Structure formats: structure tokens, C-alpha cells
Amino acid sequence: MNVKRRTQAERSATTRIALVGAARRLFAAQGFAGVGTEAIVREASVSRGALYHQFADKTELFAAVLDDVEADVSRQLAEAASAAAEAGFVAVMMSAVEAWLELCDQPDIQRILLVDGPSVVGWARWREICQRHVLGLIQVVLEQGMAAGEVARQPIVPLSHALIAVADEAAMYVAAAPDSAVARAEMVAVARQFVTALVPA
Amino acid sequence: MNVKRRTQAERSATTRIALVGAARRLFAAQGFAGVGTEAIVREASVSRGALYHQFADKTELFAAVLDDVEADVSRQLAEAASAAAEAGFVAVMMSAVEAWLELCDQPDIQRILLVDGPSVVGWARWREICQRHVLGLIQVVLEQGMAAGEVARQPIVPLSHALIAVADEAAMYVAAAPDSAVARAEMVAVARQFVTALVPA
DNA sequence: GAAGGTAACATACAAGCAGTATGAATGTTA
DNA sequence: TAACATTCATACTGCTTGTATGTTACCTTC
Numbered sequence: 001m002n003v004k005r006r007t008q009a010e011r012s013a014t015t016r017i018a019l020v021g022a023a024r025r026l027f028a029a030q031g032f033a034g035v036g037t038e039a040i041v042r043e044a045s046v047s048r049g050a051l052y053h054q055f056a057d058k059t060e061l062f063a064a065v066l067d068d069v070e071a072d073v074s075r076q077l078a079e080a081a082s083a084a085a086e087a088g089f090v091a092v093m094m095s096a097v098e099a100w101l102e103l104c105d106q107p108d109i110q111r112i113l114l115v116d117g118p119s120v121v122g123w124a125r126w127r128e129i130c131q132r133h134v135l136g137l138i139q140v141v142l143e144q145g146m147a148a149g150e151v152a153r154q155p156i157v158p159l160s161h162a163l164i165a166v167a168d169e170a171a172m173y174v175a176a177a178p179d180s181a182v183a184r185a186e187m188v189a190v191a192r193q194f195v196t197a198l199v200p201a
Numbered sequence: 202m203n204v205k206r207r208t209q210a211e212r213s214a215t216t217r218i219a220l221v222g223a224a225r226r227l228f229a230a231q232g233f234a235g236v237g238t239e240a241i242v243r244e245a246s247v248s249r250g251a252l253y254h255q256f257a258d259k260t261e262l263f264a265a266v267l268d269d270v271e272a273d274v275s276r277q278l279a280e281a282a283s284a285a286a287e288a289g290f291v292a293v294m295m296s297a298v299e300a301w302l303e304l305c306d307q308p309d310i311q312r313i314l315l316v317d318g319p320s321v322v323g324w325a326r327w328r329e330i331c332q333r334h335v336l337g338l339i340q341v342v343l344e345q346g347m348a349a350g351e352v353a354r355q356p357i358v359p360l361s362h363a364l365i366a367v368a369d370e371a372a373m374y375v376a377a378a379p380d381s382a383v384a385r386a387e388m389v390a391v392a393r394q395f396v397t398a399l400v401p402a
Numbered sequence: 403g404a405a406g407g408t409a410a411c412a413t414a415c416a417a418g419c420a421g422t423a424t425g426a427a428t429g430t431t432a
Numbered sequence: 433t434a435a436c437a438t439t440c441a442t443a444c445t446g447c448t449t450g451t452a453t454g455t456t457a458c459c460t461t462c
Contacts, residue, residue: 008409008458015410031320033234036448049412052450110324119232119320123311124377154394158387161374162367162395169366173359176325186359193355194363197398209429209438216440237419249421250441259420 016054016064018044024065028108032062032116062112062120066129069113073103074133081141089145093195094188096141097167101184104171114168127161135160145198152200159198166191217255217265219245225266229309233263233317263313263321267330270314274304275334282342290346294396295389297342298368302385305372315369328362336361346399353401360399367392 022044026035037058041048055061080099084091103109118126127135138160145151170187177183223245227236238259242249256262281300285292304310319327328336339361346352371388378384 006458011457012410033320037450038448047412048450050410053410053412057450058448115319115324118316119234123316123373127373127377154390155387158371158374158384158391161370162388162391165366165370166363169362170359172324172328173362176328183359186356187363189355190359190363193398194395197394207429212428213439238421239419248441251439253421254439 012054015044015046015050018046019051019054019061020064020068023061024068024108024112027062027065027112027116028106031111032058032120059120062116063125063129065112066117066121066126067132069108070129070133073100073109073113074137076103077134078137081137089141089148089150090192090195090199092141092145093163094192096138097170097188097191097195100167101171101174101187104175110172110175114172130164135164138163149200151198163194166194213255216245216247216251219247220252220255220262221265221269224262225269225309225313228263228266228313228317229307232312233259233321260321263317264326264330266313267318267322267327268333270309271330271334274301274310274314275338277304278335279338282338290342290349290351291393291396291400293342294364295393297339298371298389298392298396301368302372302375302388305376311373311376315373331365336365339364350401352399364395367395 019040023035023040026040026043029035037048037051040061041051044051051061055064077096077099081092081096084095104114117129121129139156142151142156142160146153146156170191174180174183174187220241224236224241227241227244230236238249238252241262242252245252252262256265278297278300282293282297285296305315318330322330340357343352343357343361347354347357371392375381375384375388
């Protein structure tokens, strides 16, 4: 059999993955506006024609990268959360926060997900992508917490937005702080304060 | 005296103000990347040379616009807060939140301040500009609250960041919601929950 | 298994944009 | 008033995105 012979779908998937991977690295390092399509296709070892065949434009490629990053993040957060599942709502939330702050050492998360994301694809679509991943995760945890009587009954969606906003800001705050260890401890304390505020007296 | 004769500083200030005003309108409507310098100078009735004399580049012009918007916001928030100053910490914070959500009907705030801001000038500088205006305001209120025993003693800076993050997210959430009245009420409730959590038992 | 068709790319091109360089006009200062 | 500085105007260059067109490899149908 001929090793070089590959199906169309395989070829397509390969180049698509190469493009998303290359774009992810470059966007993380230099931001969306700072990297041209030429640099991306060179990094991915494909042609510009391939890029514009796979994606409608540069923004759509970014959206794919965003989805990719979110998928990684939500997978890792889910691990951290489920590891603390037995310890109750506050423990689950706090271990997710710790894991999140850990993840945010990587520039992918900061720049692609938090800084450029809203601006490039628009806020609504940004949060929609977020919704399909980590925001949905939070909402599940909140529902379980309410079912278990650990969280005061209230609308889940706005609450989840507020919580994720705190987490996002915490990540950027820690990243920008001169002493990240101190900043991190402070932000964890603030987060704990807010999370415990949800527990009925 | 000759009416047409004007000092250099006056001329310079006039064109600068015209540029910032025009850029503010256009950035608010179409985003930073969506509007070219040509459109800006046409709207401002000056030449491109004037723009690049006043500002190092397009990004610096955006930074000036950002500062302008922040100044407006902080002024109006300060009014709202001081109007409720007698009613104590929670009332001050909540009236500021109400005023904030009211302000965020305008696209200036949403797009320039919340969406494009971090991406265009970078997160650190974005928050630094914010610090000089509304973030500093929050910190003053928090300090007063702590001094009056209405707020639990804790590091002020990270807490102020967390609070402003909730406010920002609330604004975008309300703006994107199909029924903004409901979304607004929900977000106010969430905010109140967090703010009251700061009051010692 | 051949032929037509289609998906996946490759390349060349056009339009738009940011930033610069150079020059002119108007205040400012010695 | 004459040299100088500031403020602006215009022309130009290089880069980038997106498109239009051509080419190759696979797939389907008979």
C-alpha cells in the first residue's frame, strides 16, 4: 500500500490542526493584530490559500484558536473540580480557582482568551464560546450546590457570569503583579470571600 | 484685535480635542480595527499630518480616547456615589452600580472601555488608566468603609479589582441580554450579594 | 477503470491602511 | 526683523488582508 496516499478529510484535518496550532502559538506571543497571515502559514508549513480555504478570514481562524484554548482550559478545570467533588461546593470552587490561576501562567490563556478574545470576535460571541466550555461548567457546579442546599437559590446564569469575571480579573491581576505569589494569595482570599457569601447562613 | 489670530497652544488643543472627539465617536461605533485614520481625520476636519503630529500612532490616539471616556465615567460615578454618601457603604456601592449600568447603555463605554481597551493598549496599561479614574474611586470608598467599620479589613487593591470586574461583566451582560431590564435586576442582586458580603457580621 | 467532478490547495493580484518623509505656513523668540 | 520652533499638509512606501484564478489530488459514477 502507498503510504503517501491519504484521504481528503485527513489532509484537510491535518492542515486545519497545523493552522490552529501555529496561530495559537503566534497569537499568544504577539497578539492577534501583531501577527500576519503570512507568518501563520509559514509556521504551519502551508500556503495562504490553504488558510483561506479552511477559514473565511483571519478572525474565523482566531475563533477556532479560542475554542481550542477554551477546550483545554475547561478540561483541566473539570479535573480539578471533580478531584474536590466530595469536599463540597466551596472546596470545588476554590480548587477550580487555584487551577485556573495556575493555568493562567501560560500566555495562551491571558492574551488569546482574556485580552484579545472579546475584541476580535466580539463580546457576545466570546462569551458564547466560553458558555460552551467553562461557563457551563460553573453553572453545573452551582446547580449541584443549590440542589445540595449549599448555595442560596438565585438565578444561575448572571451569577456564573459574575464569578467568571472575578476569576478572569484575578488571572490578569496576578499576571501583571510584581510579586505574583502575594497577588495570588490575595486574590484567592477575595474569591473565597465571594464564594462563601453564596452559602446560606 | 484680530479674532482670527490664535496662539499655537490654542490651535494645538483644538485639533487635539477634535481628533479625540471624532475618534471616540467612530471607535464607539465601529471598533478600533474597524475605523481607519483617514475616516477619523475626515470626521475631525483635520489632516492626517495633524493626527500624527499630535499622537505617535493610532494606538496613542486610542489611549487618549480611553482616558477621555474614563474621565467622564468616573465623574458621573462620583456624583452618584456622593449622593448616597450619608446612607453608608452598601448604599454608596449600589448606587454607583446602578449609575454604572445606566452609563453602559452608551456604546462608548462598552466598546471602547470594556471590549477594545485591554486589547489595544494592553491589559496593564488599560487597568493603569482605569486606576487613575474609577478604580481609585472604589478604593477610596473601600477605605472609608473600613475606617467606619462597615467593611472587613483586607487588602484593598485586589478587592477593588474583583469588584470592578463584576461591574464590567455586569455591564456587558446587561447589554447583550435580550431582556435588559430582567438582566439588570439580576445583576444588581448579584452585586448586592457580593457587596454585603464585605460587611462584617 | 476511465472520466467527469469536486474538494483541497497554490499563486498572483488588487485594494486599503499605517506610518514616514518632506515641505509649507504660522506663531514665537532673541 | 530675522532666525527658529511648532503645527500642520501632502505625497509616498511598505505591508497586509482578502480575492480571483489556476492546479493537483482524490472521489464518484458508470
